Amino acid sequence: MITIENLRKSYGKLQVLQDVSVTFAAGKVISIIGPNGAGKTTVSKCILGMVLPDSGDIKMNGKSVLKQHAYRRQIGYMSQIGRYPENMTIRQVIEMMRDIRKDVKEVDEELIGLYRLKEMYDKRMGALSGGTKQKVSAALAFMFNPQVLILDEPTAGLDPISAEILKCKILKERKKGKLVLITSHIMSEVEEVADEVMCLVDGHVKFYETISSLKQQTNEERLSKAIAKIMNEEVKP
Numbered sequence: 001m002i003t004i005e006n007l008r009k010s011y012g013k014l015q016v017l018q019d020v021s022v023t024f025a026a027g028k029v030i031s032i033i034g035p036n037g038a039g040k041t042t043v044s045k046c047i048l049g050m051v052l053p054d055s056g057d058i059k060m061n062g063k064s065v066l067k068q069h070a071y072r073r074q075i076g077y078m079s080q081i082g083r084y085p086e087n088m089t090i091r092q093v094i095e096m097m098r099d100i101r102k103d104v105k106e107v108d109e110e111l112i113g114l115y116r117l118k119e120m121y122d123k124r125m126g127a128l129s130g131g132t133k134q135k136v137s138a139a140l141a142f143m144f145n146p147q148v149l150i151l152d153e154p155t156a157g158l159d160p161i162s163a164e165i166l167k168c169k170i171l172k173e174r175k176k177g178k179l180v181l182i183t184s185h186i187m188s189e190v191e192e193v194a195d196e197v198m199c200l201v202d203g204h205v206k207f208y209e210t211i212s213s214l215k216q217q218t219n220e221e222r223l224s225k226a227i228a229k230i231m232n233e234e235v236k237p
């Protein structure tokens with residue numbers, strides 16, 4: 001569904017992505033992991049067209065997305081930190097988004113309901129707690145039934161029940177054949193929701209494997225231990 005070919009991106013002298021090539025298939029939850037600064041958000045932003053790569057290509061359903069716009073309607077995005085106009089209420093933000101996306105007739109309001117956002121509809125975005133803002137971001141990401149979801153550390157700041165609601169929603173959408181890309185540092189969470197793990201280190205794909213294959217290769221039952229083993233082996237002389 002999404003193919004990334006020889007992607008490179010630098011910010012000044014800093015080479016953030018170095019020849020990244022991967023294919024993400026529909027109907028999968030793929031977790032993008034790696035140390036801070038490895039380039040995870042940059043990959044997501046390149047797919048979204050928020051960052052223009054220096055070279056390489058990104059294709060969605062076989063067509064290059066570079067400098068295109070229409071394909072973005074097929075992507076729901078939840079950024080690490082949601083930024084909203086402080087004076088707008090939750091209701092106004094949601095209505096504004098619905099107005100922009102009038103093309104979608106059947107909106108998905110499941111998360112609005114499960115997070116009971118309507119009870120807080122008249123609160124200003126600037127007055128919301130970090131977690132509530134995350135809930136609004138999650139509700140918006142899923143609202144227009146996108147084929148692809150890109151979720152950047154989606155459960156950071158959510159209480160355990162709200163995080164659980166989001167994980168169930170992710171799995172529900174995967175069953176419908178959607179592609180979900182999640183960046184996360186929480187290995188237990190990755191293990192719960194992801195089918196495959198792509199690990200970026202210094203802008204390179206260190207590995208891209210199914211969770212079961214990672215466990216099998218390392219003879220570990222827990223994903224965190226399997227990944228620690230792979231990383232430590234690299235460090236050894």
Ligand SMILES: Nc1ncnc2c1ncn2[C@@H]1O[C@H](COP(=O)(O)OP(=O)(O)OP(=O)(O)O)[C@@H](O)[C@H]1O
Binds near residue numbers: 016036041
């Ligand atoms: N707009 C920018 N201008 C300059 N440097 C940037 C910019 N955006 C990101 N970088 C740098 O690119 C590198 C990769 O950043 P990126 O946000 O992709 O990492 P990440 O893997 O998502 O990290 P984290 O786990 O901390 O969220 C970092 O060194 C970061 O400082």
